[in-house]
Amino acid sequence: QTVVTQEPSFSVSPGGTVTLTCGLSSGSVSTSYYPSWYQQTPGQAPRTLIYSTNTRSSGVPDRFSGSILGNKAALTITGAQADDESDYYCVLYMGSGSWVFGGGTKLTVL
Amino acid sequence: QVQLQESGPGLVKPSQTLSLTCTVSGGSISSGSYYWSWIRQPAGKGLEWIGRIYTSGSTNYNPSLKSRVTISVDTSKNQFSLKLSSVTAADTAVYYCARVGRLTTGYYFDYWGQGTLVTVSS
Numbered sequence: 001q002t003v004v005t006q007e008p009s010f011s012v013s014p015g016g017t018v019t020l021t022c023g024l025s026s027g028s029v030s031t032s033y034y035p036s037w038y039q040q041t042p043g044q045a046p047r048t049l050i051y052s053t054n055t056r057s058s059g060v061p062d063r064f065s066g067s068i069l070g071n072k073a074a075l076t077i078t079g080a081q082a083d084d085e086s087d088y089y090c091v092l093y094m095g096s097g098s099w100v101f102g103g104g105t106k107l108t109v110l
Numbered sequence: 111q112v113q114l115q116e117s118g119p120g121l122v123k124p125s126q127t128l129s130l131t132c133t134v135s136g137g138s139i140s141s142g143s144y145y146w147s148w149i150r151q152p153a154g155k156g157l158e159w160i161g162r163i164y165t166s167g168s169t170n171y172n173p174s175l176k177s178r179v180t181i182s183v184d185t186s187k188n189q190f191s192l193k194l195s196s197v198t199a200a201d202t203a204v205y206y207c208a209r210v211g212r213l214t215t216g217y218y219f220d221y222w223g224q225g226t227l228v229t230v231s232s
Binding site: 001040046048057091093096098099100101103 | 145147156162164222225
């Protein structure tokens, strides 16, 4: 079965820039996988940040951006703020109306 | 504004069937532009896609759960439902329902329910 890989944890300083990645256990991530990114804080439902690789969801600050970097999808946070400390999940569309979630990245801002 | 709300028992006994319903408001579940999906999250762990249904009734499931999962839709009530059979403690999780886009709407989860905790225990 396909495994979507994410860094388990990452740390960034306030005001800094961090790039989280989303890869495949076998193969490369391309725009054809329609990568999307979600932010989740404890006890809350996920919030959509980015879809179709690089489109920001309504109301999402422009310090969040999505891209393909090499063979992975990437979420970049520029000018990190304290309330960006969350879990971040990527999701890849596998075709035929099926999806696979990555394991998530716990981002610490300190 | 589309809203989704999960409902169902919060406690299920081992080997029994977990049943949840998601009620959609602010939009029609019969919209051809979207799938309707279930996702779950065990405590302290990541999100897992369970499956999806289209308004026509066509479904697709996570291969790891396929033998135990049934998702159905009731367009007259603007609801869709999840049944997971032969549950064990490993099925204890927060279960979310969500709307997910198709080709023209980006293949992403845009609206989520608040989630409901289901505990499997005797």
